[in-house]
Amino acid sequence: MKVITIIGLGLIGGSVARDLRRTGFASSIIGVEQSSQHAATALQLGLVEEVLPLQEAVAQSDVVVLAIPVNAIATMLQPVLSLLPEKAILIDFGSTKGLLCEQVRNHAKRQQYVAAHPIAGTENSGPTAALEGLYAGKTNIVCERELSSDAAMAVAMELFEALGLQTVFMDPEAHDKHLAYISHLSHISSFVLSMTVLNVEKEEKDIFALAGSGFASTVRLAKSSPAMWAPIFEQNSTYLNNALEEYITLLKDFQQHLHNRNSDKLCKMMEEANKIRPVLEGKSQ
Amino acid sequence: MKVITIIGLGLIGGSVARDLRRTGFASSIIGVEQSSQHAATALQLGLVEEVLPLQEAVAQSDVVVLAIPVNAIATMLQPVLSLLPEKAILIDFGSTKGLLCEQVRNHAKRQQYVAAHPIAGTENSGPTAALEGLYAGKTNIVCERELSSDAAMAVAMELFEALGLQTVFMDPEAHDKHLAYISHLSHISSFVLSMTVLNVEKEEKDIFALAGSGFASTVRLAKSSPAMWAPIFEQNSTYLNNALEEYITLLKDFQQHLHNRNSDKLCKMMEEANKIRPVLEGKSQ
Numbered sequence: 342m343k344v345i346t347i348i349g350l351g352l353i354g355g356s357v358a359r360d361l362r363r364t365g366f367a368s369s370i371i372g373v374e375q376s377s378q379h380a381a382t383a384l385q386l387g388l389v390e391e392v393l394p395l396q397e398a399v400a401q402s403d404v405v406v407l408a409i410p411v412n413a414i415a416t417m418l419q420p421v422l423s424l425l426p427e428k429a430i431l432i433d434f435g436s437t438k439g440l441l442c443e444q445v446r447n448h449a450k451r452q453q454y455v456a457a458h459p460i461a462g463t464e465n466s467g468p469t470a471a472l473e474g475l476y477a478g479k480t481n482i483v484c485e486r487e488l489s490s491d492a493a494m495a496v497a498m499e500l501f502e503a504l505g506l507q508t509v510f511m512d513p514e515a516h517d518k519h520l521a522y523i524s525h526l527s528h529i530s531s532f533v534l535s536m537t538v539l540n541v542e543k544e545e546k547d548i549f550a551l552a553g554s555g556f557a558s559t560v561r562l563a564k565s566s567p568a569m570w571a572p573i574f575e576q577n578s579t580y581l582n583n584a585l586e587e588y589i590t591l592l593k594d595f596q597q598h599l600h601n602r603n604s605d606k607l608c609k610m611m612e613e614a615n616k617i618r619p620v621l622e623g624k625s626q
Numbered sequence: 627m628k629v630i631t632i633i634g635l636g637l638i639g640g641s642v643a644r645d646l647r648r649t650g651f652a653s654s655i656i657g658v659e660q661s662s663q664h665a666a667t668a669l670q671l672g673l674v675e676e677v678l679p680l681q682e683a684v685a686q687s688d689v690v691v692l693a694i695p696v697n698a699i700a701t702m703l704q705p706v707l708s709l710l711p712e713k714a715i716l717i718d719f720g721s722t723k724g725l726l727c728e729q730v731r732n733h734a735k736r737q738q739y740v741a742a743h744p745i746a747g748t749e750n751s752g753p754t755a756a757l758e759g760l761y762a763g764k765t766n767i768v769c770e771r772e773l774s775s776d777a778a779m780a781v782a783m784e785l786f787e788a789l790g791l792q793t794v795f796m797d798p799e800a801h802d803k804h805l806a807y808i809s810h811l812s813h814i815s816s817f818v819l820s821m822t823v824l825n826v827e828k829e830e831k832d833i834f835a836l837a838g839s840g841f842a843s844t845v846r847l848a849k850s851s852p853a854m855w856a857p858i859f860e861q862n863s864t865y866l867n868n869a870l871e872e873y874i875t876l877l878k879d880f881q882q883h884l885h886n887r888n889s890d891k892l893c894k895m896m897e898e899a900n901k902i903r904p905v906l907e908g909k910s911q
Contacts, residue, residue: 460838480836509836519830522823523837527844530819533880535899537873538807545804549905551765551794552808553745557906558843559812564903567896571889578884585881588822589874595818596870599863604856611852614820618849620834621842 342368343403343496348395348417350374350383352462353434354408355471357504358388363473366503371398383468399424404500407433412572414441422450430493432457432500436520437576438484438513452490455497458482458516459506460524464564477505484513521580526588528562528570529581535563627653628688628781633680633702635659635668637747638719639693640756642789643673648758651788656683668753684709689785692718697857699726707735715778717742717785721805722861723769723798737775740782743767743801744791745809749849762790769798806865811873813847813855814866820848 345367347354354372361367372389374380380392399405399421407414407421414435422445425431432455435441442456461479463470481501486494501508511519538560542548574581591610598606630652632639639657646652657674659665665677684690684706692699692706699720707716707730717740720726727741746764748755766786771779786793796804823845827833859866876895883891 460836462838462840464840479838482836519827519833519836522826523833523841526822527819527841529877529880530815531844532896532899533873533876534812534815535902536876536895537811537869539898539901539905540872541807541869542804546905548804548808551745551767551804553747553764555747555749555847556808556812558846559816560902560906561843562840563899564906565896565900567893567900570896571892574884574892575887575889578887582881582884584822584826585877585884587825588818589877589881591818591821591825592814592870592874592877595814596867596874599859599867599870602860602863604860607856607859608852610821611817611850611855613824614817614848615850615852616824617820617845620824620831621845621849 342366344369344371344401346371346373346398346402346405347389348373348398348405348407348421349409349413350379350388350392350468350471351408352466352470352472352475354406355383355386355388355468356461356473356475357406357408357434358383359471359473360476360504361500364503366500371402373398379468386468386471388468388471395421396424399429400426402426403429404496405429405431407431407435410569410572411435411437411441411576415444415572415576418444418454419448422448422454425450425453429453430455430496432497434459436524436573438482438516440576442485442513446485446488451488453493455486455489455493456484456513457497457501458484458520459501459504464561466566466569474505479506481506481508482511482516483508484511484516486510517577518580521577521584525574525577525581526584528565529574529585530588531560531562532565535560627651629654629656629686631656631658631683631687631690632674633658633683633690633692633706634694634698635664635673635677635753635756636693637751637755637757637760639691640668640671640673640753641746641758641760642691642693642719643668644756644758645761645789646785649788651785656687658683664753671753671756673753673756680706681709684714685711687711688714689781690714690716692716692720695854695857696720696722696726696861700729700857700861703729703739704733707733707739710735710738713777714738715740715781717782719744721809721858723767723801725861727770727798731770731773736773738778740771740774740778741769741798742782742786743769743805744786744789749846751851751854759790764791766791766793767796767801768793769796769801771795802862803865806862806869810859810862810866811869813850814859814870815873816845816847817850820845
């Protein structure tokens with residue numbers, strides 16, 4: 342049983358708290374939270390036993406989890422690692438890995454740090470969005486495992502297992518490239534689809550009553566938190582820019598075939614797209 | 627109780643058959659189906675009592691439903707209307723309305739025709755995809771109601787109510803414009819997102835194991851049938867071209883802000899997009 346500090350008591354950190362308590366991994370859970378409103382809500386919901394200032398919390402912890410937006414992780418990763426007690430470990434749950442790994446690659450306490458990304462979430466945010474079982478059966482990517490000590494990895498793996506995560510290993514650049522396509526790009530396509538439709542339909546709100554479940558599914562991610570996603574997009578801007586460029590190019594191809602009423606080419610593109618079906622098998626919600 | 631002919635025994639027509647039988651609206655249901663494989667499956671599933679040639683089926687029907695891709699509706703609407711017995715009615719379930727309404731606006735039997743679009747479906751197709759209750763609680767758009775006779779409208783409304791549809795009225799141009807944004811564009815964004823990701827990840831299929839439920843939700847529509855959607859896109863190409871143009875322009879704006887690391891503008895765009903949340907309330911699957 343471990344003393345855990347969770348920095349950031351939103352959807353991600355709050356869900357971690359729920360499962361580490363439920364599974365008995367944590368003997369006690371301390372929160373660090375800059376929003377006094379979120380702190381109060383987290384205490385009220387019983388996500389954490391107490392909310393303490395950063396230094397005080399870290400000093401008494403076995404495990405510290407960073408569950409804040411990736412720009413805030415970039416700011417806090419080095420100082421928190423410096424504060425870490427000798428036998429404690431630090432895990433970040435950020436959705437980018439390149440910049441973060443680079444920042445602490447030569448840090449004196451690098452081996453006490455585990456760079457993780459559990460691929461789980463919902464379009465909701467804040468402590469009230471925290472869910473039991475959010476991580477169950479989901480994939481977790483750990484980067485630069487070889488730079489973490491065996492002891493730190495052992496504790497981290499125990500924590501990941503308590504959450505029900507299945508862990509794979511990858512280098513940070515591969516992580517950021519793949520995530521640009523399979524996660525970040527779909528968020529942008531959804532945000533921008535929402536804007537496009539709201540723009541044209543703003544005079545006629547009733548029109549949304551006509552939207553089917555397909556529209557709801559495609560724009561679901563447009564409800565996601567800008568404060569969380571802007572820093573992810575910025576930290577992954579190189580790969581994401583490539584992904585966006587390819588997406589826009591293919592959209593223009595589609596538009597051109599449509600303009601030319603070229604059914605064959607439209608159908609060919611859609612048949613290519615259909616190949617996602619077997620890939621998604623078992624992945625629908 | 628009526629004798630119904632359903633032309634096209636796929637997802638749409640097959641689901642109509644299930645509910646018109648269940649609710650007792652139909653005394654018997656005849657299918658017209660050009661694919662002998664679909665015809666055999668529909669008979670085996672009990673969707674229809676018999677499959678007959680077009681003329682023979684229409685001649686003995688009270689209600690004929692056209693549930694085929696919109697290019698096939700465009701080909702068959704006039705000839706089927708011409709074949710219609712004096713007291714029978716014809717309803718089409720096509721996802722476009724402009725061209726179809728125009729085709730028969732001056733037809734001698736125009737008043738026996740009701741131009742409908744029930745906004746319901748799934749990404750699956752064929753008779754095995756037919757679902758009981760597919761239309762329950764969904765919106766149905768009827769265009770140019772004033773050109774249908776009161777008698778025809780009365781029968782059609784009874785049929786729509788048997789399916790559980792809520793009917794609204796709209797002119798065909800307004801229908802096609804709105805659908806371009808709230809349905810057709812989201813299909814294209816999803817098809818093209820699927821292609822983009824499959825292209826870059828084709829060497830590494832395992833990577834899809836990393837995709838979360840957000841990706842699955844955003845690309846769900848990419849599984850849709852090209853044979854159904856290519857003709858919809860083509861018939862609605864003018865409005866859809868505008869919608870695509872606006873979508874691509876906003877994507878480029880987003881890309882530019884990303885390139886400039888302009889967090890404020892990225893956040894502003896996402897906050898605009900977030901306004902879809904109240905709109906979608908009660909629309910999630």
